[in-house]
Amino acid sequence: MRKYLFISICLAFCLPVKAQLTPKYNLVFDSLAKRWDEGIPLGNGWLGALIWQKESYVRISLDRVDLWDDRPMPEINKLKFKWVAEQVQKGQYDTVQKLGDEPYEKYPAPSKIPGAALEFDVSKFGKVIHNELDIQSALSTIQFQNGVVFKNYIHATEQVGYFSFENCPDAIIPIIKIPAYHSDKKVTTGNSVEGQGLERLGYATGTIEKGKNFVRYHQPTWNGNYYEVLVQWTKSGNKILGEWTITQGRKAAMSVINPALKEPTGWNKHIAWWKDYWSRSAVAVPDTILEKQYYLEMYKFGCVARSNTPPISLQAIWTADNGNLPPWKGDLHHDLNTELSYWPGYTGNHLDLTASYTNWLWKVKPENERWTKQCFGTTGLNVPGVTTISGKPMGGWIQYSVSPTTGAWLAQHFYWQWKYGMDEKFLQQRCLPYIKAVETYLAQIRIADPTSKLYKLPLSSSPEYNDNRISAWFPQFTNYDLALVKNLYREYIKLLVRTGGNNLKKIKSEEQLYPAFNINETGLSIAPGQNLDQSHRHHAQLMAIYPLGLLDINKEAEKNTIDKSLRWLQEKGTREWCGYSFSWAACLYAQAKQGDSAAKMLTLFAKHFVSANSFHLNGDQSGGLYSNFTYRPFTLEGNFAFAQGIHEMLIQSNKGYIEIFPAIPTDWKNISFKTLRAEGAFLVSAVKENGITIRVTISAGATGIMRLKLPFKTFYIAGNKKTYSLNENVLEIKMTKGETVIINNGFE
Numbered sequence: 189m190r191k192y193l194f195i196s197i198c199l200a201f202c203l204p205v206k207a208q209l210t211p212k213y214n215l216v217f218d219s220l221a222k223r224w225d226e227g228i229p230l231g232n233g234w235l236g237a238l239i240w241q242k243e244s245y246v247r248i249s250l251d252r253v254d255l256w257d258d259r260p261m262p263e264i265n266k267l268k269f270k271w272v273a274e275q276v277q278k279g280q281y282d283t284v285q286k287l288g289d290e291p292y293e294k295y296p297a298p299s300k301i302p303g304a305a306l307e308f309d310v311s312k313f314g315k316v317i318h319n320e321l322d323i324q325s326a327l328s329t330i331q332f333q334n335g336v337v338f339k340n341y342i343h344a345t346e347q348v349g350y351f352s353f354e355n356c357p358d359a360i361i362p363i364i365k366i367p368a369y370h371s372d373k374k375v376t377t378g379n380s381v382e383g384q385g386l387e388r389l390g391y392a393t394g395t396i397e398k399g400k401n402f403v404r405y406h407q408p409t410w411n412g413n414y415y416e417v418l419v420q421w422t423k424s425g426n427k428i429l430g431e432w433t434i435t436q437g438r439k440a441a442m443s444v445i446n447p448a449l450k451e452p453t454g455w456n457k458h459i460a461w462w463k464d465y466w467s468r469s470a471v472a473v474p475d476t477i478l479e480k481q482y483y484l485e486m487y488k489f490g491c492v493a494r495s496n497t498p499p500i501s502l503q504a505i506w507t508a509d510n511g512n513l514p515p516w517k518g519d520l521h522h523d524l525n526t527e528l529s530y531w532p533g534y535t536g537n538h539l540d541l542t543a544s545y546t547n548w549l550w551k552v553k554p555e556n557e558r559w560t561k562q563c564f565g566t567t568g569l570n571v572p573g574v575t576t577i578s579g580k581p582m583g584g585w586i587q588y589s590v591s592p593t594t595g596a597w598l599a600q601h602f603y604w605q606w607k608y609g610m611d612e613k614f615l616q617q618r619c620l621p622y623i624k625a626v627e628t629y630l631a632q633i634r635i636a637d638p639t640s641k642l643y644k645l646p647l648s649s650s651p652e653y654n655d656n657r658i659s660a661w662f663p664q665f666t667n668y669d670l671a672l673v674k675n676l677y678r679e680y681i682k683l684l685v686r687t688g689g690n691n692l693k694k695i696k697s698e699e700q701l702y703p704a705f706n707i708n709e710t711g712l713s714i715a716p717g718q719n720l721d722q723s724h725r726h727h728a729q730l731m732a733i734y735p736l737g738l739l740d741i742n743k744e745a746e747k748n749t750i751d752k753s754l755r756w757l758q759e760k761g762t763r764e765w766c767g768y769s770f771s772w773a774a775c776l777y778a779q780a781k782q783g784d785s786a787a788k789m790l791t792l793f794a795k796h797f798v799s800a801n802s803f804h805l806n807g808d809q810s811g812g813l814y815s816n817f818t819y820r821p822f823t824l825e826g827n828f829a830f831a832q833g834i835h836e837m838l839i840q841s842n843k844g845y846i847e848i849f850p851a852i853p854t855d856w857k858n859i860s861f862k863t864l865r866a867e868g869a870f871l872v873s874a875v876k877e878n879g880i881t882i883r884v885t886i887s888a889g890a891t892g893i894m895r896l897k898l899p900f901k902t903f904y905i906a907g908n909k910k911t912y913s914l915n916e917n918v919l920e921i922k923m924t925k926g927e928t929v930i931i932n933n934g935f936e
Contacts, residue, residue: 206860215484217320217800220241226800232344232494233541234253236342236505244311245309248307250349256577263291269590285586302507305509313332318330343453344457352427362430371385394407404418418442429453470863472858473837478834488802491505492505493530499544519575523652532831542604555580559571586656600675606618615687648663650666650714650726653728662715662716662718665706668714671731725764730776754785767798768829789833804826836850846894849874868893883930884896886931894921905929
């Protein structure tokens with residue numbers, strides 16, 4: 189039926205919204221960390237720093253996102269998917285492992301590499317009495333017993349880091365500490381988790397040039413490449429001002445600091461960027477542990493992504509400072525790590541930062557197409573599951589390093605980048621061509637099952653299930669691979685309908701020739717004939733629930749599948765989970781509208797799988813209370829999936845309409861969020877008080893139909909008259925870009 193709704197044309201921030209950033213989320217300590225992976229993190233997407241203590245020195249571990257040894261992995265281009273399938277059929281898998289997997293452990297590179305470290309002798313200052321990271325301004329402040337104050341930040345928009353000593357009458361000379369590229373320790377093969385020794389890279393000795401107020405470090409790397417670290421400082425009275433930078437493949441240079449200037453370090457421009465970043469969205473939930481962890485995750489997201497940077501790798505700009513290569517070589521893992529890292533950026537209203545992923549994927553698309561032709565013998569596009577910064581294959585466990593569906597998962601991020609922003613130019617020039625290229629490849633790699641006549645892959649897998657054994661390959665579609673293929677076709681069809689694509693009929697008919705998901709008494713299985721028979725860290729078989737949303741909790745049959753799948757997941761327990769497993773599980777439970785279980789998963793993550801500085805350490809840091817993994821390799825995907833878990837509890841929009849507070853724990857009565865982004869480019873704010881939703885505010889970032897599942901029975905709006913329709917409690921309003929609607933609970 190048609191009715192009238194009153195629209196108030198105003199900005200969302202005109203409303204009183206409780207969600208906001210406060211100092212209570214800061215990292216605050218009374219000492220310095222004694223490990224690099226517990227240090228104070230700073231970053232701007234390009235440069236990164238970790239501030240900690242080593243012996244009597246304050247140490248700043250310096251990093252740059254594109255510091256890479258990008259030499260080709262030996263013989264990796266000999267790996268052919270058809271040959272892998274033939275070897276699996278013969279039962280001769282050792283030959284496959286030797287070519288595709290063993291080199292990853294055998295050779296130290298390609299790999300992310302560390303930059304250097306700055307050290308300052310602070311032994312005369314007395315003990316540290318206050319150590320704080322202000323996440324609102326990204327400023328680190330350390331106060332010493334004798335009154336000296338040491339401050340650090342990395343400029344938000346310039347490739348330079350700054351430091352200062354206040355109340356310091358004596359000169360403080362920065363010391364550059366070179367990474368252990370030439371340590372005396374015995375060369376061993378090491379392993380990718382602990383990190384191989386840096387000396388195995390075989391670099392020539394770097395040089396250090398010292399001047400009156402500067403130090404320059406020049407480090408040759410592989411094949412004539414090099415990087416430089418430059419530190420400069422000046423003293424004015426009792427204050428020392430310093431700056432540093434790292435450059436890749438070019439001479440490092442910075443303007444000399446002039447302390448007479450009002451803003452010698454460009455602080456105003458820096459603080460303006462972070463002010464804008466934090467203004468994009470905010471949340472308030474009645475759980476202090478989860479709320480603080482959320483804001484620390486979003487702070488880190490602001491540290492590691494910019495639209496023009498390479499994507500978020502395993503550790504991004506915080507490479508290990510322990511004399512070794514970073515865990516898993518700090519590479520780009522596309523079986524979940526890069527994907528999970530961008531999850532919170534879309535709903536968190538940071539499309540400028542999520543663009544770094546699609547921009548990079550587009551940049552390396554020619555290399556990925558070359559690899560697709562070489563490895564799979566097809567045209568079109570797939571992507572190696574493990575890559576270097578230039579998109580080249582690195583090998584590793586074959587099931588995900590040459591997974592036939594990695595390109596389909598990465599294509600999802602093109603779809604999200606468009607769907608959350610509704611940029612038609614991006615749709616036509618990037619999103620649609622990328623998805624089309626992946627479908628072109630899939631149409632050539634698939635084969636017809638001789639029994640069912642439906643499509644299947646020559647080999648299928650579910651990441652890391654059965655590790656790297658031959659049994660990790662399945663002759664029929666796994667639910668992981670199938671979900672990705674089905675999702676690609678679903679989204680391709682949507683885009684063709686929107687753009688009037690001339691091959692719509694063909695793609696629709698192709699989509700119908702893929703089988704249904706394998707579902708039994710356990711819910712979604714791993715594959716036909718293989719249930720999830722033990723606890724496992726990777727929830728790949730549940731991709732159709734989240735993140736792809738192919739199953740709908742509002743449809744009875746699909747709800748039954750979702751509920752059975754999650755009960756079975758719970759029955760198998762968490763003993764073989766890593767930290768990211770809990771974050772992902774929270775998103776799964778939120779999709780199932782099980783708010784209490786979602787909050788429990790996030791609480792376990794925050795309490796047991798992170799270090800004091802909030803870094804995700806993969807293993808259970810409480811000695812194995814919830815997982816048999818008790819190691820501590822730092823990676824970021826668990827952190828960012830945690831933030832998305834909070835988002836999924838507060839707002840969902842992947843079912844064709846916006847749903848407010850869809851998965852709230854029973855004891856959460858007072859909640860709010862501000863300008864979270866929904867599909868369709870709608871910015872949404874909402875307030876719940878005493879368990880009752882009282883207001884929803886929606887602003888249109890693009891002209892389109894806004895659909896909202898009403899969170900209350902009666903509603904009113906004061907303002908300009910506007911037509912609307914109401915169908916099965918879903919409110920539909922045609923909105924123009926820039927328009928805002930404020931929907932209140934009750935009668936006017």
